[in-house]
Amino acid sequence: MQNFAEELRAALLLILSGDPDMWSIVLLSLRVSLTATVVAAAIGLPLGAILAVTRFPGKQLVVVVVNALMGLPPVVVGLTVYLLLSNSGPLGVLSLLYTPTAMIVAQVLLVLPIITALTRQIISELDGEYADQLRSLGLSRMQTVPTLLWDGRFQLMTALLAGFGRAVAEVGAVLIVGGNINHVTRVMTTTIALETSKGNLALALALGVILIMIALMVNAAVAATALRAQRLSHA
Amino acid sequence: MRDHTDQLRANWAKDAAPAVPACRVDVSDLTVARDRKTLLNIPALTLNAPGPSVIIGPNGAGKSVLLRLIHGLLPATTGQIALTDPSGGGAVKQAMLFQKPVLLRRSVSGNLGFVLRQQGVPWRARRARIDELLAQGHLQTRAKQPARSLSGGEQQRLALVRALATGPDLLLLDEPTAPLDPAATREIEGLIRQISASGIKIVMVTHDLGQARRLASEVILLHRGQVQEQAPTDRFFALPRSAAAQAFLSGDLLR
Numbered sequence: 001m002q003n004f005a006e007e008l009r010a011a012l013l014l015i016l017s018g019d020p021d022m023w024s025i026v027l028l029s030l031r032v033s034l035t036a037t038v039v040a041a042a043i044g045l046p047l048g049a050i051l052a053v054t055r056f057p058g059k060q061l062v063v064v065v066v067n068a069l070m071g072l073p074p075v076v077v078g079l080t081v082y083l084l085l086s087n088s089g090p091l092g093v094l095s096l097l098y099t100p101t102a103m104i105v106a107q108v109l110l111v112l113p114i115i116t117a118l119t120r121q122i123i124s125e126l127d128g129e130y131a132d133q134l135r136s137l138g139l140s141r142m143q144t145v146p147t148l149l150w151d152g153r154f155q156l157m158t159a160l161l162a163g164f165g166r167a168v169a170e171v172g173a174v175l176i177v178g179g180n181i182n183h184v185t186r187v188m189t190t191t192i193a194l195e196t197s198k199g200n201l202a203l204a205l206a207l208g209v210i211l212i213m214i215a216l217m218v219n220a221a222v223a224a225t226a227l228r229a230q231r232l233s234h235a
Numbered sequence: 236m237r238d239h240t241d242q243l244r245a246n247w248a249k250d251a252a253p254a255v256p257a258c259r260v261d262v263s264d265l266t267v268a269r270d271r272k273t274l275l276n277i278p279a280l281t282l283n284a285p286g287p288s289v290i291i292g293p294n295g296a297g298k299s300v301l302l303r304l305i306h307g308l309l310p311a312t313t314g315q316i317a318l319t320d321p322s323g324g325g326a327v328k329q330a331m332l333f334q335k336p337v338l339l340r341r342s343v344s345g346n347l348g349f350v351l352r353q354q355g356v357p358w359r360a361r362r363a364r365i366d367e368l369l370a371q372g373h374l375q376t377r378a379k380q381p382a383r384s385l386s387g388g389e390q391q392r393l394a395l396v397r398a399l400a401t402g403p404d405l406l407l408l409d410e411p412t413a414p415l416d417p418a419a420t421r422e423i424e425g426l427i428r429q430i431s432a433s434g435i436k437i438v439m440v441t442h443d444l445g446q447a448r449r450l451a452s453e454v455i456l457l458h459r460g461q462v463q464e465q466a467p468t469d470r471f472f473a474l475p476r477s478a479a480a481q482a483f484l485s486g487d488l489l490r
Binding site for chain 1: 350
């Protein structure tokens with residue numbers, strides 16, 4: 001432990017030196033998690049909004065299930081995607097196991113419930129305020145969905161950032177379906193786990209620092225979004 | 236601002252004799268019950284005065300319920316509400332203004348453009364119509380501002396011209412000036428007179444007896460879900476016939 005200061009110094013030097021191997025890991029992490037967030041948003045935003053404005057038997061059950069899925073254990077998602085994509089699995093012919101695409105699929109499954117559930121909450125609340133007015137203006141329930149999504153844009157941005165934060169910090173699912181292969185599927189979190197066990201603390205710490213900075217930036221973006229919404233009286 | 240108020244006064248005088256209203260409302264055998272409690276019971280009511288029909292009454296009398304029923308936001312338990320255009324101009328279009336304006340989280344122009352697009356107004360024609368509506372609401376200088384950053388009076392004026400953007404024959408107003416100060420109230424009342432004079436039938440709910448006196452062609456007093464009296468404004472305030480109206484005007488009507 002007396003080496004901690006030394007390791008941290010080495011880690012910061014590694015960050016500042018622009019080590020290409022390290023940065024390729026960071027870029028792959030960002031690419032996988034951003035893609036997963038975009039895909040999950042494309043499905044989760046409309047899905048959450050429709051769940052908010054429609055009424056059907058068993059809706060409460062669906063809402064409870066979606067909310068519960070927010071806390072899905074990443075390793076279980078990883079295992080499920082592994083079983084689906086492995087050579088003997090139903091999607092084995094696609095040969096996607098141990099590719100970045102497999103990691104994206106796993107992260108989409110993790111992030112989708114978060115974005116869907118938060119969108120449902122946000123849009124439900126907005127709908128309570130807008131429903132009579134939009135009906136008065138002649139919109140059907142389904143027609144209100146794009147309007148509500150647009151008018152909830154600032155709050156929904158925080159839902160997307162929450163989803164991205166979850167994706168980029170997650171280790172269990174990408175480790176199982178990606179395999180942590182050097183230069184192919186090695187991302188920040190899996191590298192930290194591996195390098196720590198190997199005793200290469202400098203690289204692990206360097207990636208840890210970058211991961212924390214990304215988390216800070218995501219939170220700053222959330223705060224800035226809230227501030228801008230308030231300034232426009234759109235909160 | 237001064238000029239504007241004077242102009243509104245001038246309009247008031249000019250608008251004293253409104254055009255033929257575009258619409259009449261016929262209520263028959265109407266009841267609304269919730270949780271075994273009767274909220275409204277109106278055997279027959281016709282609203283066809285040339286100017287605004289103003290509904291007054293104590294809290295909980297069923298005034299807002301009646302407006303929402305006419306607008307189709309609430310279902311009736313029994314009975315019908317028929318809207319007819321005496322000039323035979325097809326289906327009656329209606330719009331409603333809520334007590335607290337519900338403005339979209341967009342610019343002032345964006346709020347108007349949204350309704351015009353919804354109405355199927357082509358993109359090219361929208362710009363000109365938005366400018367007309369902004370002028371009518373005296374909001375030209377506010378066009379690009381976020382709608383929700385406007386003052387309370389400006390927000391209600393925007394909500395009012397936004398309702399006009401739907402091209403209504405019937406305009407329902409639910410206590411449109413309740414949260415506003417006297418100056419903002421006067422501006423809204425001026426707009427309401429202009430709108431009424433343009434031939435749009437106005438049915439409005441208010442708590443403000445002075446406002447009823449200033450705006451109404453006829454007054455309808457609701458109490459405990461029933462129409463106690465319907466009369467031309469002058470007659471209603473000078474010679475209220477029902478016991479309920481006499482009590483209400485002297486401030487003695489209980490819920």
